[in-house]
Amino acid sequence: MSLGDIVSLGGRVPTPPEVATLRLTVAGSAAAWSREPGHASSSYLLELGRRAIVLDLGQGAFSALSAFRDPARLDAVLVSHLHPDHCIDLVPLRHYLRFGCIPARSLMLHAPADLPARIDALTGQPDFLGELVGPPLEGGDFEVAGFAVAVAPVLHVGPSYAFRVAPAASPDAPGLVYSGDVGRVEDVLPLIREGDTLLIEASFADGPIEEGPNHLNAQEAARAAVEGRASRLILTHILDGYDRTAALEAARRVFPGESLLAEPGLRVEF
Numbered sequence: 001m002s003l004g005d006i007v008s009l010g011g012r013v014p015t016p017p018e019v020a021t022l023r024l025t026v027a028g029s030a031a032a033w034s035r036e037p038g039h040a041s042s043s044y045l046l047e048l049g050r051r052a053i054v055l056d057l058g059q060g061a062f063s064a065l066s067a068f069r070d071p072a073r074l075d076a077v078l079v080s081h082l083h084p085d086h087c088i089d090l091v092p093l094r095h096y097l098r099f100g101c102i103p104a105r106s107l108m109l110h111a112p113a114d115l116p117a118r119i120d121a122l123t124g125q126p127d128f129l130g131e132l133v134g135p136p137l138e139g140g141d142f143e144v145a146g147f148a149v150a151v152a153p154v155l156h157v158g159p160s161y162a163f164r165v166a167p168a169a170s171p172d173a174p175g176l177v178y179s180g181d182v183g184r185v186e187d188v189l190p191l192i193r194e195g196d197t198l199l200i201e202a203s204f205a206d207g208p209i210e211e212g213p214n215h216l217n218a219q220e221a222a223r224a225a226v227e228g229r230a231s232r233l234i235l236t237h238i239l240d241g242y243d244r245t246a247a248l249e250a251a252r253r254v255f256p257g258e259s260l261l262a263e264p265g266l267r268v269e270f
């Protein structure tokens with residue numbers, strides 16, 4: 001066994017291959033629920049070199065992510081906000097780190113300050129996320145595992161954040177901006193640099209934006225890509241039952257650059 005290999009109860013897990021450039025893999029892109037078997041909720045793997053972080057870990061995402069990378073081989077987990085479709089699979093991740101890895105592993109966690117208490121209340125166990133440690137998320141910049149991360153608060157529910165991620169060695173190179181859930185395009189725009197890829201929620205597809213839940217539609221998502229001068233637009237978090245193809249068509253009528261749907265397994269290199 002080579003240095004750095006770990007042993008899980010399922011067997012030895014090899015060191016993942018090195019990825020030369022920043023690479024996004026969509027593990028899950030569903031919104032609050034999905035009736036499609038195997039369609040996990042929000043979760044986006046970012047790899048660079050041998051390092052990796054994941055943005056959000058909604059329901060089903062732990063298993064979905066495992067198809068692309070052993071979750072114990074993550075360096076950090078970033079959570080945009082406290083809705084379960086963005087963070088509930090921290091529960092199986094913690095179980096796996098504590099009981100499925102020999103020796104037990106720990107990961108960095110960057111999440112809103114209230115998250116550990118929420119999970120403790122859900123599980124009835126104090127310090128449930130003990131294997132996942134890190135400072136509470138707030139606006140501003142930080143570095144983790146070779147990634148430069150910029151964080152901006154957004155209008156959605158309680159403390160909610162959007163992220164820009166780029167290689168720490170070249171933070172001005174094209175990066176990824178992930179909106180999390182957001183009800184106001186203007187909150188995301190400060191993060192976007194010309195040439196970035198914008199991964200943004202379009203909950204209402206090509207339909208009208210409903211008052212109250214603070215989400216976007218595809219037209220607004222595409223407006224963010226235009227105004228932010230992004231090079232690529234990836235629509236995600238489209239509500240179950242809404243027409244994803246129509247959403248993509250609506251976005252393409254607004255944004256002239258490359259537009260994609262964040263389907264599970266989509267892989268994009270920067």
Ligand SMILES: [Zn+2]
Nearest residue numbers: 081083156181
């Ligand atoms: Zn939400």
